[in-house]
Amino acid sequence: MDNIEKMLKDASNKDFNIPSKVEHRVNYTLSHKHKNKWKIYIKKLSTAIASIAIVLLGGISVYAAMGGTISGRPFSEFFNIKFPDEYENYKINVEGKEIEKGETKIDLVSTVCDEGYTILEFNVKLSKEDREYLRLDKNVVTEQDIKDAEERGTSGLLQQSKDLKNTLQIMFNTKVILDNGNEVEDDANRYVIIDGKTYYPLRKQIVNKISDYEYKIFQLYFLTDKELQDKTEFTITLNNIKLGNIADYSDSEPKEKMYLVNTHENARKIDIEGEFNINLSKKEASKNTKIIPVKDQKINYKNMVKEIEEIKITPLQIIVKLKTTRNNLSLSELSNTRNKNYIGAINYKAYNENNEKNEKLTMSYIETKRTITYQNGKVEEWSRGDIGTYKDFYNAKMETIEYLIIEKKENISDILIKLIESQVDFENGGEKYVELDSFKINIKE
Numbered sequence: 236m237d238n239i240e241k242m243l244k245d246a247s248n249k250d251f252n253i254p255s256k257v258e259h260r261v262n263y264t265l266s267h268k269h270k271n272k273w274k275i276y277i278k279k280l281s282t283a284i285a286s287i288a289i290v291l292l293g294g295i296s297v298y299a300a301m302g303g304t305i306s307g308r309p310f311s312e313f314f315n316i317k318f319p320d321e322y323e324n325y326k327i328n329v330e331g332k333e334i335e336k337g338e339t340k341i342d343l344v345s346t347v348c349d350e351g352y353t354i355l356e357f358n359v360k361l362s363k364e365d366r367e368y369l370r371l372d373k374n375v376v377t378e379q380d381i382k383d384a385e386e387r388g389t390s391g392l393l394q395q396s397k398d399l400k401n402t403l404q405i406m407f408n409t410k411v412i413l414d415n416g417n418e419v420e421d422d423a424n425r426y427v428i429i430d431g432k433t434y435y436p437l438r439k440q441i442v443n444k445i446s447d448y449e450y451k452i453f454q455l456y457f458l459t460d461k462e463l464q465d466k467t468e469f470t471i472t473l474n475n476i477k478l479g480n481i482a483d484y485s486d487s488e489p490k491e492k493m494y495l496v497n498t499h500e501n502a503r504k505i506d507i508e509g510e511f512n513i514n515l516s517k518k519e520a521s522k523n524t525k526i527i528p529v530k531d532q533k534i535n536y537k538n539m540v541k542e543i544e545e546i547k548i549t550p551l552q553i554i555v556k557l558k559t560t561r562n563n564l565s566l567s568e569l570s571n572t573r574n575k576n577y578i579g580a581i582n583y584k585a586y587n588e589n590n591e592k593n594e595k596l597t598m599s600y601i602e603t604k605r606t607i608t609y610q611n612g613k614v615e616e617w618s619r620g621d622i623g624t625y626k627d628f629y630n631a632k633m634e635t636i637e638y639l640i641i642e643k644k645e646n647i648s649d650i651l652i653k654l655i656e657s658q659v660d661f662e663n664g665g666e667k668y669v670e671l672d673s674f675k676i677n678i679k680e
Contacts, residue, residue: 334509338362402483474510
């Protein structure tokens with residue numbers, strides 16, 4: 236526990252940036268550390284440690300810049316994204332959308348707007364001075380970083396990462412005003428402005444180095460009804476733009492949950508004046524999107540029901556919308572790993588059942604909404620993937636919405652989606668994985 240307390244103390248000194256949901260879990264664990272029931276919270280602590288594993292030094296938010304193109308299409312195994320050849324048919328070239336600072340320029344080259352992902356393609360050309368200032372292709376970990384970490388006794392991660400090189404990143408909407416009027420400064424690309432309102436969708440950035448002074452960067456946003464409602468046309472605004480450096484993992488995916496993204500001594504940012512107002516339309520993609528009828532696709536497990544609400548076959552991907560409901564829920568069932576109704580993290584894997592070998596399909600998934608209705612009828616919306624209260628409660632109802640984004644390929648008609656629960660292995664320590672029931676969907680109906 237003392238180590239966790241030290242990490243939180245370091246975080247307050249800007250050595251670490253801890254996501255709010257991780258801070259919640261750590262604080263919750265620490266608040267109970269002197270009670271006899273501390274074993275109840277061991278799973279929350281292990282989750283916190285695993286999540287802290289993704290923090291980065293120096294206050295730069297968690298991120299990874301991966302690169303690569305296939306026939307001009309963005310591609311990244313690390314992010315589990317693949318787009319079919321149809322990508323080119325929905326690509327709209329853009330001219331005259333450029334911002335600059337001296338010889339450094341950011342040019343919006345093209346857009347793609349599907350029912351799920353909106354993809355913005357940028358070319359970045361750097362001046363010699365800016366490239367040198369950003370320390371691109373130089374080691375992320377400096378000698379001063381290691382010296383400072385050794386004094387704190389936390390040099391392990393830096394030693395493991397000493398060969399990592401810097402690549403480029405673009406940071407958009409680094410200063411935004413939220414619905415409650417609060418202004419937020421954030422360099423992690425968390426926010427996007429759609430028709431003047433600020434949202435926090437699933438987002439990814441893919442970086443491809445063209446030459447020492449030129450980079451191609453794809454910014455991806457997964458936009459759902461939560462952000463767009465029923466809009467088919469909308470405007471994305473990207474302002475308060477910065478160029479920065481970040482650790483390049485394009486040649487080797489991080490093998491552990493803990494990996495370095497940047498350090499205090501290495502981090503560099505350059506403000507670029509100007510903004511992009513990007514008009515987008517998903518009308519063409521919507522016309523060529525097929526909605527598959529859902530026939531009572533439910534999985535029951537303990538006090539949880541997972542149900543497929545909608546299946547869309549878009550030009551670029553297969554999107555499965557899931558609703559999860561847990562009834563008669565208590566705080567203990569969410570936090571106590573020994574409670575009979577405790578449910579660990581659920582992961583998903585998708586397979587092409589038409590293939591004799593049950594070919595695995597690349598996929599990603601995201602929870603977009605989490606609400607709880609208490610016994611007295613009060614409704615709260617919690618942060619995605621988090622427990623939003625410290626107070627005990629019983630007989631509540633929790634509902635979450637998730638989207639599974641599955642690779643679209645030819646010759647697929649039947650998809651098997653496996654649900655795998657991560658459980659605490661009390662006998663051997665660590666975790667074990669248990670396969671639950673599966674969904675089987677036919678996308679040719």
